[in-house]
Amino acid sequence: MRRIYGVVILIVTISIIYLLDNKIGDIPALGRFLDPVNGCWASAETVNRDFTAEIRFPELKNDASVWFDDRIVPHVRAENDHDLFYIEGYLHAFFRLWQMDMETRAAAGRVSEIIGNKTLNYDRGQRRKGMVYGAENSLNAIEKDPRTKMMMDAYTEGINHYITSLKFRDFPFEYKLMGFAPEKWTNLKASLLLKYMADDLTGYTEDIPLTYLRDVLPKEQFLLLFPEKITGSSPVIPTGTIFDAATLAIPQVPDGAIFPKFEAENKKISKNNLPVFAEKQDGIGSNNWAVGPGKTQNEAAILCNDPHLMLNLPSLWFEIQLQTPDRNVYGASLPGAPGIIIGFNDSISWGLTNNYRDVKDFYSIKQAETDKNKYWFAGKQLAYEKRIEKISMKGMPDFLDTVNYTIHGPVMYDDHFTAPGNYNKPLAMCWMAHNSTNELLAIYLLNKAKNYNEYVDAILNFQCPAQNMVYADRLGNVAIWGQGQFVNKWKEQGKYIMNGADSTTLWKELIPMRENPHVLNPERGFVSSANQCVTDSSYPYWYNGYFIELRAWRINEILNSNKKFTIDDMFKLQNDTHSLLAECTVGIFTNVIEHLKIPLNNVEENYLKQLKEWDKELGAESKAASIYQIWWYHFYNDKWNATLKRVPENLFPLPERTMQLLVSEYYGNNLETETLKTEKYADDDVILKSFKETMDSIQKLEKTIGIQWYMVKNTTVKHLSRLDAFSYQHLKIGGWSNTVNAAKGDHGPSWRMVVEMGKDINAYGVYPGGQSGNPGSKYYDDFLQNWVEGKYYKLQFLPNNKEQNNNSFKSCWTLHP
Amino acid sequence: MRFILSIILIAFIASFVEYFLPWWSIAIVAFVVSFAMAQKPAISFLAGFLGIALFWLCAVVFIDWSNNHILSGKLAMVFKLPNYSMFIFITILLGGIVGGFAALAAAILRSSEKV
CATH class of the missing domain: 1.10.439.10 (Penicillin Amidohydrolase, domain 1)
Incomplete structure (x- = not known):
């Protein structure tokens, strides 16, 4: 027993x-x-x-x-x-x-x-x-x-x-x-x-949504709301830069049915059955600029960069200095790839922002009627190349997916895996990232480049993702390249879904990389980029893209001033939370409410007063910033919901375009007059409606988390596992996507760097995280607070030497073969 | 006296063995020691429980203290516990239960051999 x-x-x-x-x-x-x-x-x-x-x-x-x-x-x-x-x-x-x-x-x-x-x-x-x-x-x-x-x-x-x-x-x-x-x-x-x-x-593309919009909107309205180049753009390559003539002939727009009709092929779309498209990625973006010695107090070029990417822990970046007898380079590396991606060496410095030229196009594939292994191309039936993708799943049998490859690229969507908007015909994707390109060679050469020519030779190997590559050296040169591999396209090629059966829609010649837009030491004394349009219309090759302008306007406004800049000024600009959007629109909002003479209660009066006294800074603790941003949010959605009844929310025109339309409606084309016309406008009702909604939202927030801007917007830095315990929320940081300091919900400045390339190199940097990926280490998140507060670390750039003064270091690895 | 000795033996041997073997080696240690010491089942359970708990407590408190509770605080949140000390407590409780049951099984089996 x-x-x-x-x-x-x-x-x-x-x-x-x-x-x-x-x-x-x-x-x-x-x-x-x-x-x-x-x-x-x-x-x-x-x-x-x-x-x-x-x-x-x-x-x-x-x-x-x-x-x-x-x-x-x-x-x-x-x-x-x-x-x-x-x-x-x-x-x-x-x-x-x-x-x-x-x-x-x-x-x-x-x-x-x-x-x-x-x-x-x-x-x-x-x-x-x-x-x-x-x-x-x-x-x-x-x-x-x-x-x-x-x-x-x-x-x-x-x-x-x-x-x-x-x-x-x-x-x-x-x-x-x-x-x-x-x-x-x-x-x-x-x-x-x-x-x-x-x-x-470069994965983001509007080809499918734009195809849809082109079909549902009248042509004039479509062009007005979604212009290829926004008026008043302050492009990456300054207006007035003379571009060399194109060495390739610009192709003519081919005849024939190059674009299939979206709606005609897809009758299912109706007002109640709007397609769902991916969120607009206005969080991904970046700033970089380089100010020449003529505009700096120390008469040395200063280069700055802050790429806005997903804010995660462990951070995307890892700081490191790499030395051999023939290279000495410091900067931000990507764990998982060798070399340094953004940084400086003892001669030059460089930084990156995303260049939003479209390098990803979609083709509608016409399936052969009799043989499902074939498709139509140029009047012939071609066989798909099949690639079998085996996906293993934990605790389940493997999943096999056959992907058909066409002359254009893989068929991403078909009836087994449907495209956004329920487009049910096969759609193949042609994407520069599929090409056999060697960006690592660019990094390898860039890390040890000694001068502008070596820099150019290095980046000519950088094909995808296209980047605006800013440059500054110790001789005082500043430059910027809209770098990447692009296709010599006919007008509107790839802007919409193309007819994949027609050979004229194929990507043909590649534009020689030396003809990419660039400028060295422009007259204005500085170069800059913030994901805006790359050139004015004098650039000979046609391109489209997903350009945004607000940050670029602000940066160029500051850098164009007659000031002699210091490193502190650069810190200030990277952390700038001044909203141009607010500057141009908040006056219209408050004036309309006053003109309409609607009865307001005390609370509403008070909020309106706060807005009128507001300095248009999206500061962390600002309450007016929250009132404005919520108002703008409601206004923007109400306005486009009313005018574009059949367009899904995330396809609305850009905020800056909306702002321009609003300004020209109320001020005419002259903002300088500062006199609001007094008659009644179409948007009066929208402003009033959104005001009411804002008052409602604000009062609800007051009762819960309060209306300080950082609480309302909630900038978070999330651990890759998404577990709250290893993440940070409600970081007390200002800014939003419409300000230079673009700290949004889960995107923001992922590495702020300022480098003065003088006799001495003075470099500063900070990123939201820490060097260790281990949540159990004190080095996991130790930079985070400084990043939030806009503070920087002085980067220790050691001279190129076998021996260093060991006393100035915490610890040292001695490595032997 | 044998009770105290059991606790110390279990704690000591387990701390050595666990460094080389998976975590469940603590159960083997508690089982073997308890079998050799031949005590009443209740006493054995307690010795197994306290032996492993003592070892884990010492190890965890030392680790946690030199870590300034950075990790334990975060893991307490993962497991929805109020604070890091609860996380330490759960760790130790779990080790104790495994040690206690292993020791209890050994004691009963040993006493059944004699009958």
Whole structure:
């Protein structure tokens, strides 16, 4: 009897252990997870951790050193490029392994392997848009060039050295929480990460929505509301710059049915059945500028950059300095890719903003009637090339998806995977990111470029994602290139879905990269970009894109002033929260309410008074900022809902276009007169309606979170797992997408950098996060507060030397082969 | 006296063994020690519980203290616990229960051998 009793208890014990050793739903395997020796507690890093170590890497060719400063930014000194990128790989993995793993899985459409079938649609989308296909193509180009092959191989070796050294105990604790393990790194993963960025920056396209709009709106209205180039644009390449004549003939718009009708083919769309399109990505954007020595107090060029990307923890960026005898470069690197993406070396500095020229087009594919393996092209039936995508799912059988590749590219949407707007014909995608391009070579060369010519030679290899690349050097030159690989298009080619059966719609010649828009030392003494239109209409080649203008107007207004700028001025401009949108519209709003003489209660009077006294700054604590932004939000939606009844919300005209239309309605075309016309206007009613709604919203907010701007807008920095415990919300930061400091909900300045390229290089930077990817480390989020407050760190740019004064560093790695 | 010795033995051996083996090795240690010490089931359970709890407590408190509660505070939020000390408490409770049950099973089986 006792024995049975004993056996029962033993079985109970084993059952408890079994339960605690397995993940149940979202709950991790608790026994394994809570184990103080091997579990999550192993990631609780000592706050006084000394990173000092002597490490043996058999793959190294020479001795090397890594010095960590007090923010644990590693300063790497190696004797050759191989060792340098090997160590960079090791460092990235050492601090950010889980993040690199997640991002490359997300790029490759492999999230379901760890999450299960919840993410199947996401993974399918990634596969169908050809992410892996593009990454493989680029890897071919990378491995064909001996320089980038060496760079990539060494980087991968370094990461794998770290991964193979890990026991379960040493895994980043997110692996333990989610119940999977690191896998071997490959060159393809780094290529995937670069495509992930390309997708983030050029994946957005309005081709499908624009096709829809063109069909539902009268032509004049369409052109008025959605102009290709907005009036008054202050382009990246300053107006008046003389462009060289095009060496290619500009193609004629072909005859024939080059654009299929969207609506005619899709009768299902009605007022009650509006298509759902992706949110407008007005959060992704960036600022950069370089002010020449003629406009700075120290008579040295100053370069600034703040790319606005997803605000995540671990941060997208990792600060690092890389030295060999022939290069010395500092800046922000991307964990998962070798080299430095944005930064400076001992001769030049550079920065990036997204160039929104359209490099992704859609083609309507005409299926062969008799053979489902074929499609029509130029009067012939061609066979699809089939690519089978195997998607593994946790706890489920594999999912197989066959993707048909056409002469244009992969068929992303068909009746198995429908396009936004229920467009049910097959749609193929032609995208520059599918091409076999080697951006890594650009990074490799850029990191060691010594002057403007070497800079240009380097960036000519940068094809996709297209970037506005700003430049400043110690000789006082400033320049900017609208860089990328573009197609010599006929007017409106690719602006709408094209007829894929017609050969005239094919992408043909590529524009020689030296003919990309650029300017060196323009007369105005500075260069700048903020995702606005790239050129005025004198640029010979045709292009379209998704350009936004508000930040560019503000930046150019400030930089055009007669001031001699200092580094502090640059800090101020990067953190500028002045809203041009508000400046132009808030007066109209308040005046209309006064003219209408509607009865107001005390509370409403008070809010109106706050708005009239407001300085148009979207400051963190400003209440007027909240009132205005909410009012603008209601006005914008009410206005377009009323005029564009059949257009879905996220296809409304740009805020800056709306602003221009409103200003010309109330002031005529002259803002200077400052006298509002007094008769009644069409938008009076909209303003009144939105005022009422605003008062309602504000009073509700007053009762809950209050109406300070930072509470209302809620800028968050989220951990990649989306768990609140590792994330930050309601950060006390001002700004919005219409201000230079574009701190939105989950997007914002992801790396603020200011570099003065004088006799000495004075560099400052900050990003919202910390060097360590480990939430159990004090270096996980230690930069965040300074970023919120607009403060910067002085970047320690070490002279190029084998020896450094060890006393000024917190810890040091001594590395031997 | 044997009770105290059991606790110390379990805590000490487990802390050594767990460094090389998976977490459930604590159950084996508690089982083996309890089997060898041959005590009453209730006493054995308590010794197993306290032995593992003691070891985990010392380890966790030391780790957590040198970490300034950074991780435990965040994980407490993940598991919807009010604060980091509750998270520590849960950790220790869980280790204790596994140790206690393993020791209890050993004690009963051992006593059934004699009968």
